[in-house]
Amino acid sequence: MKIIVTSIFVEDQDKALEFYTETLGFVKKHDVPAGAYRWITVVSSDAQDGTELLLEPNNHPAAQEYQKKLFADGIPVTMFGVTDIQKEYERLVERGVEFTMKPTKAGEVTIAVFDDTCGNLIQIIEQ
Known part of the structure; x- marks a missing residue:
């Protein structure tokens, strides 16, 4: 068994798609109509x-509450791995990304946290 899809709640799918592809550099894999929304x-x-x-x-009230509470408490919803956290931090700051935590040593790893503009905090880690 392996993880093939994981999800994060976003306030606006179009804004999220733009941020995750154009700002972070991910690649769109699927964008399929799914009722009033899309499977992106x-x-x-x-x-x-x-x-x-x-x-x-x-769009579900429980999802909205979950997302708001995690954000308010400063809890990242997921973590992405990077090879060089300082370089990635600088690249993202140049693109206007706001960090709530600059690269910080945490034991044997270095972490940083940024706002994805869609209601979430995201942690990046260099191991």
């Missing part, structure tokens, strides 16, 4: 057959 997934540009990230609409 993105993948890492260097692992296009890897795990897909579903940009799921937060």
